[in-house]
Amino acid sequence: MEFKDLGMNASLLDAISSLGFIKPTEIQEKAIPVLIEKKTDFIGLAQTGTGKTAAFGLPLLERIDVANIKPQGLIICPTRELCLQITTELEKYAKNMRGLRVVAVYGGADIQRQMRSLQKGAHIVVATPGRIIDHLQRKTINLNNVSIVVLDEADEMLKMGFQEDIDKILNHVPAERNTWLFSATMLPEVANIAKNYMKDPLRVTVGTKNSGARNIEHQYCLLKERDKYMALRTLIDAFPEMFGIVFCRTRRDAKEVASDLLRDGYDADALHGDLSQGQRDVVMNKFRDKHLQVLVATDVAARGIDVSDVTHVFHYHLPDDIEMYTHRSGRTARAGKSGMSIILANMKEARRIRYMETSLGAKIELIKVPSSQEVRRRKLAHFVEQIKETPQDSEFVQLVLPEVMESLANVSKEDVVKRLLALECEQLLGRYKKDVDFNIDPSDSRGSFSNRNEARLFINLGTMDGLDSELLTTLVVNETGLTRSSVFDLNVKDKFSFFNATDVPVAQQIVKALLDTQFNGRRVRIELAGSSPEKRNSGYGDRRGGNGGGREYRGGNGGGRSYNGGGRDFRRQR
Ligand code: AMP
Numbered sequence: 062m063e064f065k066d067l068g069m070n071a072s073l074l075d076a077i078s079s080l081g082f083i084k085p086t087e088i089q090e091k092a093i094p095v096l097i098e099k100k101t102d103f104i105g106l107a108q109t110g111t112g113k114t115a116a117f118g119l120p121l122l123e124r125i126d127v128a129n130i131k132p133q134g135l136i137i138c139p140t141r142e143l144c145l146q147i148t149t150e151l152e153k154y155a156k157n158m159r160g161l162r163v164v165a166v167y168g169g170a171d172i173q174r175q176m177r178s179l180q181k182g183a184h185i186v187v188a189t190p191g192r193i194i195d196h197l198q199r200k201t202i203n204l205n206n207v208s209i210v211v212l213d214e215a216d217e218m219l220k221m222g223f224q225e226d227i228d229k230i231l232n233h234v235p236a237e238r239n240t241w242l243f244s245a246t247m248l249p250e251v252a253n254i255a256k257n258y259m260k261d262p263l264r265v266t267v268g269t270k271n272s273g274a275r276n277i278e279h280q281y282c283l284l285k286e287r288d289k290y291m292a293l294r295t296l297i298d299a300f301p302e303m304f305g306i307v308f309c310r311t312r313r314d315a316k317e318v319a320s321d322l323l324r325d326g327y328d329a330d331a332l333h334g335d336l337s338q339g340q341r342d343v344v345m346n347k348f349r350d351k352h353l354q355v356l357v358a359t360d361v362a363a364r365g366i367d368v369s370d371v372t373h374v375f376h377y378h379l380p381d382d383i384e385m386y387t388h389r390s391g392r393t394a395r396a397g398k399s400g401m402s403i404i405l406a407n408m409k410e411a412r413r414i415r416y417m418e419t420s421l422g423a424k425i426e427l428i429k430v431p432s433s434q435e436v437r438r439r440k441l442a443h444f445v446e447q448i449k450e451t452p453q454d455s456e457f458v459q460l461v462l463p464e465v466m467e468s469l470a471n472v473s474k475e476d477v478v479k480r481l482l483a484l485e486c487e488q489l490l491g492r493y494k495k496d497v498d499f500n501i502d503p504s505d506s507r508g509s510f511s512n513r514n515e516a517r518l519f520i521n522l523g524t525m526d527g528l529d530s531e532l533l534t535t536l537v538v539n540e541t542g543l544t545r546s547s548v549f550d551l552n553v554k555d556k557f558s559f560f561n562a563t564d565v566p567v568a569q570q571i572v573k574a575l576l577d578t579q580f581n582g583r584r585v586r587i588e589l590a591g592s593s594p595e596k597r598n599s600g601y602g603d604r605r606g607g608n609g610g611g612r613e614y615r616g617g618n619g620g621g622r623s624y625n626g627g628g629r630d631f632r633r634q635r
Contacts, residue, residue, distance in 0.1 A: 067093040072157035073119055080153055086112035089119075091265045096120035096241065102262035103241040104255060108422060109214070110555040111267055114150045117211050117241050121185065122151065124209060127160050130182035131206040137190055137230060138213040139221055140519040140588050141167035142557060147213065148187045161185075166202075168192045169588070176201045190218060190226035197233055207234045215244040215251050216419045217559060221517050224250060231258045246419050276394045279425040281404035281414055288499040289405045290321060292430045293375060295499070296403065297327065297355060299431040301443035305373035306366070307357045308380070308389050318377060319357040329355040332362045360385055369395045376404040379413060382530040382551045383420040403428070408501065412515075416550035416561065429500045433493035437486065444485050515561050516568035520575070521586040523556045528580075533558060540574040543567060565589070 064074055064085055085093065088107045096103060097120045107113045121134045138144055148165040155161045164183035166175045168191050179186070179202055186193070186202065196202040210231065212218070218227060231240070231254075240259050244251050255262055284292050297303055309315040312333040319331035330344050330353050341362070348356045349368050358366070360380060371393045380386050393400025404425065406414060418425050431439070469477060522528045528536075530551035537548050537560075547567050551560040562568035568589045578585045 062090050067119075068097045069093065069119055069123060073122060073154060076154050076156050077115070077119070079156075082115070086116070087267045088113050088116045088265065091267070092116040093120050095263060097123050099263075100239055102239050102259040104247075104259070104262045104264045105241070105243045106245070106247060106264070106266040106422075107243060108245050108554070109557075113213075113243050114147055115154065117213070117243065118147070118151050118154055121209055121211065121241075122155050122158065122161070125158075125161065125184050127158055127184065129206070130160075130162070130184060132183050132186045132202065132204060133206055134185040134209045134211070135193075135204060135207045135230075135234065136185065136187040136211040136213060137193065137218070137227065138187065139189065139218045139223070140557075141169060141189060142519065142521045142586050142588065143214065144187045144189055146556075151185060151187070163187060166192050166196060168195075172196075172199075190223040190230060194226050194229055197229075204230075204234045208238050210234055210238055210240045212240065212242045212244075212254070215242050215254065216246050216248050217517075219248065219250040219254075220416065220419065220559075227254065228257075245422050246424070248415060248418060276399035277390050277423075278399070278401045279390065279404075279421070279423055280401060280428045281406045281411065281425050282428050282430050282499075283406055283408070283411050283501040283503055284430070284499050285501065286407045289377060289407070290318065291497070292405055292499045293318070293377065294322070294325065294327075295430050295433075295436055296373075296375065297322075298436050298493075299439055300373060301440060303354065303373050304351065304370055305355055305375060306363065306371060306389075306392050307355060307375040307377050308363065309357060309359060310378040310380075312359055314377065315357045315359050315362075319355075322355055322357065327355055328353050329357060332356055332358040334359060334362055336362070360389065363389070363392065366392055367395070368392070370398070371395065372400055374400065374402045376402070376406075379404060379406065379410040379417075381534075381545075381549060383417055384530055384553075386417060387421065411503070413550050413561075416552070420550070420552040427503055430498075432498065433496045437493050441482055441485060444482070448481075514564040516565045516589055517559055517561055518568055518571060519557060519559055519588045521557050522580050522583065523554050523558050525555050526581050526583060528553055528558065530558075530560075533560065536580070537571055537575070540578065541570055543570070 062085060064077060064082065067085060067090070088105055088111050092103065092105055092113075093116060095101065096117070105113060105116060107116070117136075121136075125133050136147055138147060144165045144167040148163050151163045155163070162181070162183045163185045164175070164178045165187045166179070167189040172192075172195060175192075175196070176199070179196070188196075193202065197204070212227065240262075242251070242255065242259070242262070282292065282296075293307065297305075307318060309318055312335055315331045315333045316335075319329050322329035330347060332341060332344050332348075336344070344353075344356070345366070347353045351370075356363075356366075357377075374390050374393045376386070376389060380389060390400075390402035393402060404410070404414070414425050472480075520533070522533070530553050533551055533553060534545055534548055537543065538545055541547075547563050548571070549561050549563075552558060562571055572587050572589050575585050575587045
């Protein structure tokens with residue numbers, strides 16, 4: 062399909078062709094024609110880098126009446142940087158639409174200046190949630206003519222605690238408008254917005270870039286740390302055909318879990334950095350040949366494991382970042398098969414799961430560790446299957462059969478079966494006699510995004526700058542002196558990244574240390590977002606100047622520290 066088939070007018074076609082766009086991307090192909098043609102609500106599940114700005118920007122421009130200089134389109138996005146990027150992008154598409162005005166309003170910049178800009182008139186307003194509320198309260202913006210609201214990076218906005226602001230905004234625009242929502246994942250909060258504010262939205266999903274899209278079911282159960290081992294055992298027993306890897310954070314944990322499993326009668330062994338190459342090969346060969354049912358490994362040691370039949374990956378501890386998680390879970394569902402990735406999460410870890418869902422682009426479903434009764438039921442069902450599949454023509458069996466039949470002559474088939482099952486059951490009874498429930502009630506743990514102390518940060522660096530989560534962590538640690546555990550849930554995208562800091566003061570410290578430094582020749586922009594205005598603006602607290610925020614560019618050697626993104630020497634040896 063080509064751009065000219067999507068129903069756009071000649072002036073937009075000309076603009077995008079001069080930008081060098083040749084073929085529409087998948088989301089553009091799916092979104093543009095319907096959004097131009099129909100007055101519909103819309104949900105686009107797409108990551109950044111998929112061309113989604115044009116996917117909503119082009120149909121939005123198509124729908125603007127330039128003669129009527131009032132805000133007709135409102136785009137809400139999480140950060141100042143995104144506001145500016147979207148504005149620039151729209152201006153490029155609208156280069157042939159004379160008189161069209163796109164105005165960006167975002168927190169941390171001079172509000173008077175934005176008021177003047179709005180006063181001059183705007184057809185499209187691109188805004189961060191907090192700042193648009195400020196303008197609404199000051200009555201310096203009128204949204205009565207808005208016919209399209211775009212919520213961009215909806216999941217990130219909700220994670221930053223903008224839920225209330227978004228509710229307010231959506232209650233402030235005419236009810237008959239259309240809402241177009243873009244998000245990487247359909248988190249429950251995103252689904253709620255759709256439910257509360259959208260009418261029969263058309264839904265379009267485009268491929269997620271992470272391997273989360275493969276045939277992997279992502280699940281987690283919620284446990285006390287001290288119950289993790291028993292829960293792991295129960296899970297292993299609940300999947301009698303399981304052939305899996307248990308990931309631990311440290312060598313010590315890996316050794317301990319493996320030796321406990323061995324003690325309790327499982328075919329398990331550990332793979333970790335204390336082993337010599339020869340020892341590792343022995344363990345790996347045993348696993349590959351299925352002499353082991355469970356391999357307990359550290360992340361480093363498990364790097365590159367390529368065994369095709371792994372059915373389950375267990376995360377005994379959550380990894381630091383999503384890349385590691387993706388890497389771990391990618392050990393299952395290989396060669397076209399399906400697999401399960403199950404996180405044994407304590408309360409603290411569970412709070413991070415939502416962030417992981419966003420970065421992963423997949424839902425991580427809460428499951429319960431099966432009850433003892435359920436494990437017994439599954440084990441017995443499996444035993445029965447084994448009976449059915451076992452060949453019956455062994456010579457020895459033939460030899461003893463007459464004698465056995467004679468001794469069982471007075472016992473019915475049903476009784477034989479009952480007794481066999483009871484016997485098998487007896488072996489399990491010791492372990493699963495008591496019904497213990499390890500599961501914790503999730504309502505205590507996940508909470509809402511805004512009720513937590515953690516703070517989410519945005520930085521204008523991404524993979525395009527040679528960044529990965531390891532390097533981003535190192536950058537923060539080196540600049541602040543904080544520990545590595547102060548930052549987590551890093552989501553490194555192509556042009557920017559999001560990550561979490563343990564609390565707001567830590568986040569502020571990071572902003573202060575990194576703002577306006579240089580990374581690979583780029584000036585670092587970093588923002589902290591949250592639900593209160595102080596939190597929202599803290600990244601720019603000292604920058605309310607007349608120039609729309611932002612100190613003057615300090616140049617290459619003007620004091621801005623420089624980072625070389627390619628410098629692998631930052632990388633911690635794990
Ligand atoms: P986005 O996902 O909206 O952040 O877009 C990612 C980048 O791809 C932006 O720099 C766009 O200018 C560019 N882009 C968007 N659509 C196309 C297209 N159809 N062909 C080439 N580049 C595109």
